[in-house]
Amino acid sequence: MSQKAAARLKASLRKKAEELGFDACAIADADAIPQAPGRLRQFLADGHHATMAWMAETETRRGAPRELWADTRRIVTLAMTYAGEGDPLAPLQDSRAAAISVYARNRDYHDIIKGRLKELAQHLLAQARRQGVEGAVKVFVDTAPVMEKPLAQAAGLGWQGKHTNLVSRDLGSWFFLAEIFTDLPLPVDAAETDHCGSCRACLDVCPTDAFPAAYRLDARRCISYLTIEHKGPIPDEFRAAMGNRIYGCDDCLAACPWNKFAQVAREAKLQARADLEAPPLAELLTLDDTRFRALFSGSPIKRIGRDRFLRNVLIAAGNSGERGLASRVEPLLDDESALVRGAAVWALRRLVEKTELARLAARHEPGEPDADVLAEWAAAQRQ
Template sequence: MDKKTRKLLTALEQKAESLGFSGLRVTDADSIPAAGGQLRAFLERGYHGTMDWMQETESRRATPRALWPEVRSVVMLAMNYGPDDAPENHPLAHLKDPGSAGISVYARHRDYHDVIKGRLKELASFLVSRAGGDVKVFVDTAPVMEKPLAQAAGLGWQGKHTNLVSRELGSWFFLGSIFTTLQLPPSAPEQDHCGSCRACLDSCPTDAFPAPYQLDARRCISYLTIEHHGPIPHAFRKPIGNRIYGCDDCLAACPWNKFAQAASEAKLIARDDLTNPDLAELLDLDDAAFRKLFAGSPIKRIGRNRFLRNVLIAAGNSGLSHLLAKVEALLGDPDPTVRGAAVWAYRQLAPEDAWTARRDLAQGLETDSRVSDEWAS
């Protein structure tokens, strides 16, 4: 590497750090030749569930050049969002309190897309001002194989849970990328350091890993509570527990998190009201209150109805009788998915005589088939 290029990369790293990024590495645009085949196998097994967009973007996702033929190098960035050491902020603290709700650590603050994309654009402009070339920036809404690229660039490796793990950051960091027409010297790729450890695989409440390094999204709580529309399959309702948006069990189990750092970016520090919130309060949310509470949050994108579906599953799993009245009020909700989840939750919490009375009443009502199925089950 010549002196001019070394100086450019040093300046780029310093600028990235000033923008809140926790790591910067570079890889060649052709550095992930196996990624396309791995994606094809994932799709052929149906592991993507109802995420049809993965099939629709397969050809563009397989390699950076398929997305942008002119790209020569990819700058990969990490931004840490780790929780601090306070007991209430532990990723799995909600499991000790069935009256609380578990929200994945990444969603307890501002929508990371908004935070990271703005910083990526600023860093990309800095690169162009110093070295020229054309650039494009991407966060995870674009068809980019971020995790294989990040491993090729040396930011971390894809662990047995398929998420990226770093020896410096653990598991709690976001990824972003800058595609550039510049030819930059690539960093050394990271090696797999999982060894014989199975902590992440054994921690999964729904057994979503058919084998190490394979994820069946159809069984994953993150998929079920965020991407999946309609009723949640019965087989997964009990294992979901009180996780209402995402699941951190496999990430939290990773021993490399002993090196994790608490988020330093203010916009990525957890909001108090989104850290183990009270189920009783969430059950009261109408659409306007939902939008107000989750303004600027990634949770807002799933909408009030899917969110209430998740909260009702958690309520049904809580065993808390004081939630019964709030669940009962949602039996008449306008949305059939909410009504169906309310029926299930009501059945879990109500005394047998109350359930029988409600079931007899329901048999005389004309309802959506999904709700009827819940009463009949």
């Protein structure tokens, strides 16, 4: 393929990407992130991936695109913004309500982006075929071992800020990433440079001190990890710091001054549902599995399941100081899930007097309690 033909193909790709709702499109060479394997290796060696064993299991493929697909020559990186209007952290000001990460306040982005990404990839192949060139593609939306943030920086979409998320001078931080791997020789774009300067707003705002240093994240301390990926009880040392965050945490993103350039999401399905902007804790505490699935149908929240979700809501209830929530928490002492029962004990420790807690303990004496639930009751008796 001639250089002119490749340039025309790239221009057509970018035009189609914009038509499909993507807010940025740039291209990197498959060998553009030689430093990534070493950084990943150190991240894993430090244990900063917490219980996400799949990161270690896919280390080789994750560190180098050609290990994932040997024929890869170029990687098309794409961004789609999900920024909302107003203050993204406003729900944190109402202790009676739940704070849900901005990206999860409507439809699952995988469902929205994947179809458009496939359409864009087919467009690329069709345009190449018109020029007499056969190509191949593979598409990814955060579902494969792809180092998408280093690749996006290599392509020029933005740079990895001190909070390790991608930052764009045009889009801020509120956007999803997606990739098309291809064997077509598309022209590459210039890599972006770091523009964080001396700013450390994202590091200083973190409620749990999850950044051991700039550009390094310890997932074991991160509220997003704890509320979404972590399957067991929330470690006691982080519960108070969670506040009313029940799914994810946006503090480090919201603190970034580059977000003054953030654009409101064009895609309606990525704009916040009114009922998920600040849902009342009192209502969420009453969800059984059927109602949980109905409320979060099509939402990324659905994938953590009702029990983990209720665990998070109970932590928020305990942090609320709203004694009226105790009546909604008490029934959960008898929940089928030990995870929920343990979190309910902790919440009541924070919401009722010690004498009332003793009465509740007598009424809800477990037959064969889970070890974690026993530990929560033991802590309650020591308070």
